[in-house]
Amino acid sequence: MTSILQIKDLSKNFGGLAAVDAVTLNFEEGRVHAIIGPNGAGKTTLINLLSGDHKPSAGRILFKGKDITTKPPEAISQLGIGRSYQKTNIFPSLSCLQNCWLAAQSRLRSSMRFFRPAEAYDDVRSRAELALEMCGLTGRRDTIASEMSYGEQRQLEIGMMLATEPEVLLLDEPLAGMGTEEATQVISLLRTLAQSHTLILIEHDMDAVFAVAEMLTVMVNGQVLETGTPDQIRASKAVREAYLGEDMEEMTP
Amino acid sequence: MDLTSFLIQTMNGVQYGFLLFLVASGLTLVFGIMGIINLAHGAFYMFGAYLVFWLTNVSGNLFLGILLGLPVMLVIGFVIERFAISFLYNRDHLYQVLLTYGLILILNELQKILWGSDFYSVPIPDILKGSFPLTENQDYPVYRLFISFVCALVALGMYGLISRTKLGMMIRAGASDREMAQTLGIDIGRVFAIVFSFGAALAAFAGMIDAPVSSVYPGMGDQILIVSFVVVVIGGIGSIKGAFIGAMLIGLADTFGKVLMPDLASMAVYGTMALILMWRPQGLFGRA
Amino acid sequence: MSRVFANPTNLFLLTALAMLAAFPWFGESFYVGLVVRIMILGILAMSLDLLIGYTGLVSFGHAAFFGLAGYLLAIVTPETGPVSIWYALPVCLGGAALAALVIGWFSVRTSGIYFIMITLAFAQMLYYFFNENMELGGSDGIFIFYKPSVAIGDFQILDLGDHTTFYYFVLVSLILVYALLRVILNAPFGQVLRGIKINEARTQALGFSTFRYKLASFVIAGTIGGYAGFLEATHNGIMSPDFLGWHKSGSIMMIVILGGIGTLWGAVVGAFAMVFLQDWFQELTTHWLLLMGGFVIFVVLFLPRGIAGLVESFSAFLTRAVSRASDKDAP
Numbered sequence: 001m002t003s004i005l006q007i008k009d010l011s012k013n014f015g016g017l018a019a020v021d022a023v024t025l026n027f028e029e030g031r032v033h034a035i036i037g038p039n040g041a042g043k044t045t046l047i048n049l050l051s052g053d054h055k056p057s058a059g060r061i062l063f064k065g066k067d068i069t070t071k072p073p074e075a076i077s078q079l080g081i082g083r084s085y086q087k088t089n090i091f092p093s094l095s096c097l098q099n100c101w102l103a104a105q106s107r108l109r110s111s112m113r114f115f116r117p118a119e120a121y122d123d124v125r126s127r128a129e130l131a132l133e134m135c136g137l138t139g140r141r142d143t144i145a146s147e148m149s150y151g152e153q154r155q156l157e158i159g160m161m162l163a164t165e166p167e168v169l170l171l172d173e174p175l176a177g178m179g180t181e182e183a184t185q186v187i188s189l190l191r192t193l194a195q196s197h198t199l200i201l202i203e204h205d206m207d208a209v210f211a212v213a214e215m216l217t218v219m220v221n222g223q224v225l226e227t228g229t230p231d232q233i234r235a236s237k238a239v240r241e242a243y244l245g246e247d248m249e250e251m252t253p
Numbered sequence: 254m255d256l257t258s259f260l261i262q263t264m265n266g267v268q269y270g271f272l273l274f275l276v277a278s279g280l281t282l283v284f285g286i287m288g289i290i291n292l293a294h295g296a297f298y299m300f301g302a303y304l305v306f307w308l309t310n311v312s313g314n315l316f317l318g319i320l321l322g323l324p325v326m327l328v329i330g331f332v333i334e335r336f337a338i339s340f341l342y343n344r345d346h347l348y349q350v351l352l353t354y355g356l357i358l359i360l361n362e363l364q365k366i367l368w369g370s371d372f373y374s375v376p377i378p379d380i381l382k383g384s385f386p387l388t389e390n391q392d393y394p395v396y397r398l399f400i401s402f403v404c405a406l407v408a409l410g411m412y413g414l415i416s417r418t419k420l421g422m423m424i425r426a427g428a429s430d431r432e433m434a435q436t437l438g439i440d441i442g443r444v445f446a447i448v449f450s451f452g453a454a455l456a457a458f459a460g461m462i463d464a465p466v467s468s469v470y471p472g473m474g475d476q477i478l479i480v481s482f483v484v485v486v487i488g489g490i491g492s493i494k495g496a497f498i499g500a501m502l503i504g505l506a507d508t509f510g511k512v513l514m515p516d517l518a519s520m521a522v523y524g525t526m527a528l529i530l531m532w533r534p535q536g537l538f539g540r541a
Numbered sequence: 542m543s544r545v546f547a548n549p550t551n552l553f554l555l556t557a558l559a560m561l562a563a564f565p566w567f568g569e570s571f572y573v574g575l576v577v578r579i580m581i582l583g584i585l586a587m588s589l590d591l592l593i594g595y596t597g598l599v600s601f602g603h604a605a606f607f608g609l610a611g612y613l614l615a616i617v618t619p620e621t622g623p624v625s626i627w628y629a630l631p632v633c634l635g636g637a638a639l640a641a642l643v644i645g646w647f648s649v650r651t652s653g654i655y656f657i658m659i660t661l662a663f664a665q666m667l668y669y670f671f672n673e674n675m676e677l678g679g680s681d682g683i684f685i686f687y688k689p690s691v692a693i694g695d696f697q698i699l700d701l702g703d704h705t706t707f708y709y710f711v712l713v714s715l716i717l718v719y720a721l722l723r724v725i726l727n728a729p730f731g732q733v734l735r736g737i738k739i740n741e742a743r744t745q746a747l748g749f750s751t752f753r754y755k756l757a758s759f760v761i762a763g764t765i766g767g768y769a770g771f772l773e774a775t776h777n778g779i780m781s782p783d784f785l786g787w788h789k790s791g792s793i794m795m796i797v798i799l800g801g802i803g804t805l806w807g808a809v810v811g812a813f814a815m816v817f818l819q820d821w822f823q824e825l826t827t828h829w830l831l832l833m834g835g836f837v838i839f840v841v842l843f844l845p846r847g848i849a850g851l852v853e854s855f856s857a858f859l860t861r862a863v864s865r866a867s868d869k870d871a872p
């Protein structure tokens with residue numbers, strides 16, 4: 001398998017604190033790669049670096065061999081790397097369809113189009129509706145996003161990402177705040193997506209992680225502790241030692 | 254330009270810079286700590302100037318005029334904070350701009366009602382009259398030096414207040430983390446009221462001490478307000494250090510602009526701002 | 542079409558438009574001139590509403606484009622006769638657009654209070670430029686002795702000097718600007734602006750270069766503001782620095798809020814309300830600015846959604862009342 005996304009000696013400092021500390025990782029095309037670790041391990045910061053929301057302090061990020069380290073978020077999105085946010089980050093006053101519509105519209109070559117009504121762009125509409133269907137919100141098409149449950153807003157978050165038709169999905173705790181039923185739905189969606197996409201996933205729900213992930217990276221204090229298949233990670237001595245005590249409970253709820 | 258004129262212009266620029274700093278520091282504090290953009294700040298400067306004109310006439314002495322005028326401005330600041338500004342916390346900047354714009358209309362009109370539309374001058378106190386000779390035919394007025402000196406003292410005092418005292422600590426806590434300050438039991442409402450009236454008094458003080466040099470006229474607040482905004486933007490909004498450096502830069506740019514290219518002096522100020530913002534969009538000491 | 546009439550808000554707007562169209566037939570000429578001025582203000586306020594209400598950019602220097610275009614008309618109008626509109630209009634609009642491009646390029650990358658202050662500072666820069674430029678009359682301003690001619694060859698199409706003609710010229714402009722803005726806002730471009738206003742970071746993460754869209758919005762608003770300035774200079778026959786001072790910018794902002802942000806038509810209603818209110822205050826007292834200041838504060842505190850907010854609440858109330866009544870009639 002070829003690697004689609006590579007990071008080399010990537011660091012991010014906030015003040016004197018190294019949130020991500022010289023991390024080197026390879027993400028292989030078509031795989032589901034989960035990043036786990038205790039709170040404050042730097043997982044979300046790593047995602048923010050990959051999506052361009054943060055600029056790294058040092059190191060490089062390569063996408064299909066091309067350097068994207070300094071690219072802004074919109075350029076990274078346009079390259080085909082989509083992300084969902086840990087804290088719900090949607091357009092609260094718009095309907096579900098309108099949320100996905102804007103996401104889908106980002107794949108027009110340009111939105112500097114001033115005269116034809118947006119509604120007349122059938123390709124945008126069908127992409128937005130497909131995304132709604134995939135994330136299971138077709139029934140909530142015209143509901144205002146802020147009026148939905150937290151779990152549904154999380155689904156919408158994923159739907160918006162899908163509407164941008166990414167190759168690589170960066171998912172920051174997609175299951176957080178979801179009920180069992182919603183979570184089951186989303187896990188099966190992740191499985192489906194995994195057949196045709198590369199997934200990079202942060203998740204605290206270990207059952208879910210071991211159910212979908214093909215590769216696992218354990219991060220502690222901004223550094224990579226171990227990377228391997230789920231079986232390798234389960235057997236890893238270093239991981240066990242690092243997680244003995246309170247954090248072990250978090251890993252196996 | 255020979256060396257002596259250069260020196261004179263530099264001193265003029267620094268003196269103007271100091272005055273700007275007094276006005277801009279209140280503006281930047283009120284924004285940094287309270288999150289309020291206050292257009293009426295220039296009106297405080299104007300009110301200070303008119304107050305000192307009136308009180309100096311009554312008392313016969315500039316220093317007495319200032320001493321009597323400052324408490325009045327503290328009270329005016331406090332009242333405005335309680336009855337207008339305090340409704341604006343956590344509201345959109347748009348509404349802050351508008352409400353304080355309404356305040357300007359009111360304060361400017363009050364000034365006209367109280368003192369009319371004439372220009373007034375305030376006499377320089379006798380002990381500060383006269384000038385230092387620099388060369389045979391060039392000298393520098395004592396009063397201008399006095400302004401710089403007093404403003405430098407005020408600036409130092411402010412630095413001490415903010416870095417050393419409990420009030421200063423509360424101010425810094427409010428600026429960096431409002432919720433934290435609240436959980437520590439700091440009464441944010443009181444800090445805000447103090448900061449706002451303190452800022453009002455600072456601006457008024459600048460107007461008072463500058464009155465003998467600049468004279469007193471309607472609309473003088475609007476002019477200094479806009480320049481102070483430029484200072485605050487250059488320095489980085491919320492930063493006192495930035496306001497100081499920004500004020501000096503603008504003071505010098507304006508003074509030398511007037512000498513070197515009289516037609517475009519006012520534009521020199523904005524040109525300086527544009528250059529600095531091209532380099533650093535969030536200002537010299539602003540948080541991105 | 543029946544849906545258009547079913548909405549009380551639309552009915553209100555159509556009635557108002559019909560009254561505007563009929564006004565020169567029965568209005569006194571003083572008031573016809575006043576309404577022209579108000580409609581021009583309405584165009585200017587709508588262009589600011591594109592920024593404040595639809596892009597989330599609180600520009601405090603919008604008068605700059607209005608005044609700049611007015612001055613450009615004064616500059617291109619010779620002292621001996623009228624200038625052709627085919628030459629003057631592109632110059633005025635182009636100048637405003639270029640200024641908006643430059644100012645926007647600096648200011649649009651900032652946000653919040655920085656944006657407010659930077660737009661203000663740039664507008665003041667232009668203000669001082671005209672205020673101190675003696676060739677353009679300094680603070681007294683400059684006269685425009687002839688209104689632009691609208692002609693093809695020797696054939697005069699419109700006489701802008703005729704009050705009624707000019708009234709309808711401005712009214713048609715008002716309608717066209719409104720329609721243009723509506724079309725833009727319904728197009729993909731408008732969708733992006735709406736996204737930026739609600740959640741700019743997310744819009745960017747979705748792959749939009751938000752800087753470019755904000756800049757485009759700023760340039761469009763500046764150009765329309767320039768068109769209003771062109772009309773005002775034509776109407777007024779004089780241009781002075783006050784037309785681009787910050788009090789002007791503040792009062793346009795006030796008009797937008799008073800009318801109701803993010804509605805476009807509210808900006809026009811706000812212009813009417815503001816001018817008539819000012820007239821009324823001036824009749825009451827010479828210190829009318831005191832009342833105006835108090836009114837501004839009142840609106841901020843008690844009427845943040847403006848007149849449009851009132852109309853829409855009332856319209857929703859009517860719709861509900863009507864549907865309740867028809868429910869009762871149903872068996």
